[in-house]
Amino acid sequence: MNKAIILTNGLLTTNDAKTAHGLIRGTERYDIVGVIDPPTAGRDAGEVLDGKVRNIPIFDSLQNAVTTLQQIDYLIIGVATTGGVLPKDMLDIIQSAIRYRISIVNGLHEYLNEKPEIVALANENNVQLIDVRKPKSRKDLHFWTGEIYEVTAPIIAVLGMDCALGKRTTARMVRQACEAEGINARMIYTGQTGWLQGGEYGFVVDSTLNDFVSGEVEHAIVSCWKETNADVILIEGQSSLRNPSGPCGLEFLISGNAKNVILVHSPKRSYFDNEPHWGKIPSVESEVEIIEKFGSEVIALALNTEECAESEAFEYQKYYVEKLQIPVLLPLEEGVGELMPTLRRLADFTGHTINR
Known part of the structure; x- marks a missing residue:
């Protein structure tokens, strides 16, 4: 390299x-x-x-x-x-x-x-x-077609409660953990850093004309699925559903047909982008409710433990496990191995054979 x-x-x-x-x-x-x-x-x-x-x-x-x-x-x-x-x-x-x-x-x-x-x-x-962020020319952009509904592999969006929480890092760690267990997981990058890290399939959301965001999401997922026979497809999230400076995520749930979500949260961050005048970050429970209303399921919560002592990180993990009754990951402290049984069940349920 x-x-x-x-x-x-x-x-x-x-x-x-x-x-x-x-x-x-x-x-x-x-x-x-x-x-x-x-x-x-x-x-x-x-x-x-x-x-x-x-x-x-x-x-x-x-x-x-x-x-x-x-x-x-x-x-x-x-x-x-x-x-x-x-x-x-x-x-x-x-x-x-x-x-x-x-x-x-x-x-x-x-x-x-x-x-x-x-x-x-x-x-x-x-x-x-x-x-890297220079927009594609019109001839290289794709409009949404509906072909996304042909994809049989589970599509998982890694969404966050705010910007700069570790969505890309979490998605990358999940992909690497899958590879270690023989699961053919692929990640769709949606920002410049994903490309810089070697992403093969994806696009830069905030450099794409709004008319074509849905189509670019679909094209990246469908191309990845057809060309790699992926068992699991992960979509790197951007910003958050309710960050007023740049709400993002519904495209992945609706146009990308991501029926499963890993939600990333920082328990000690109170305001969007740490800017009090931008407004308070809502509760995790309310975010889960919104995601469910759009027909998707939150299969895990990943915690960004910025500003947390080690003991606090594990206390927050225990709190959210009891509150949400789903796996709660501490990616930097423990990795994401706890999610692997869930991903195997998802792939088996969709009939997508995993190399064991």
């Missing part, structure tokens, strides 16, 4: 760096060899993220990274800011990387290919500018 370094430039320990967090946890598209983040320089990126050493060093500057590492093919902008705006303090670093003949991968809405000076510099140094 091509070797890549992630640029967070002071944001690594914030929710804005969720793209970096996903890549640090794993990607099949790149070999992550370092992170540029001055405040945490000298540490291991995995240890900073969740206490697990992953042998990914953090550097205080691009120059030090280039001097230390033998090869860097790509610089990945590892942040997802509000509105997808490129932080101004990253522009000089990007230009320096181009002069080092390092290609740039950008997952923001502010496209590098629309900056003439950056394009000229990239051409001069013969490097790529990859804007």
Whole structure:
């Protein structure tokens, strides 16, 4: 794989760096060899993220990274800011990387290919500018057809109560756990980080014309099912059903025909995006009720235990098990193995044979 370094430039320990967090946890598209983040320089990126050493060093500057590492093919902008705006303090670093003949991968809405000076510099140094979130052309978009109803494999949407809760990470962990048990699980990516992690089937929701979101969901699922004979199909959720800054999820339940849901919740987060003026996050019970009204079933709750002591995490797990009577997962603490019997039952019920 091509070797890549992630640029967070002071944001690594914030929710804005969720793209970096996903890549640090794993990607099949790149070999992550370092992170540029001055405040945490000298540490291991995995240890900073969740206490697990992953042998990914953090550097205080691009120059030090280039001097230390033998090869860097790509610089990945590892942040997802509000509105997808490129932080101004990253522009000089990007230009320096181009002069080092390092290609740039950008997952923001502010496209590098629309900056003439950056394009000229990239051409001069013969490097790529990859804007992951650049919308597809009209000819490459799909309209919804109803073909989704032919899919016999269970379709599971991983939805959240808010943004940046770990929906993609949970979906990826479930896929990996299935693979370990001989279940052919596939994940539909719906954001730029899913693609950066090596996603084969999917699209970027917030770069897609609204008329075609339903069709792109359907096309990704149907293509995946036909081409891989998947036992289980997971859809990475975006935002949440009731986040006022960008409600999302009903497309996956209705147009994607996801009759099963893994819901992700952070017990200690009170407000959408931690912004009190955006409103309080409703109760898990009310979210489950809404999902059920649309004909889908919540088969598990996954807890993001940010701001929780270890004992609190397990207390919340016990509380929600008693409240909801469904598996309650602590993905980072315990993994997602508890969900495997449920997934096997779902696949057996639909008549989709699992390799045992």
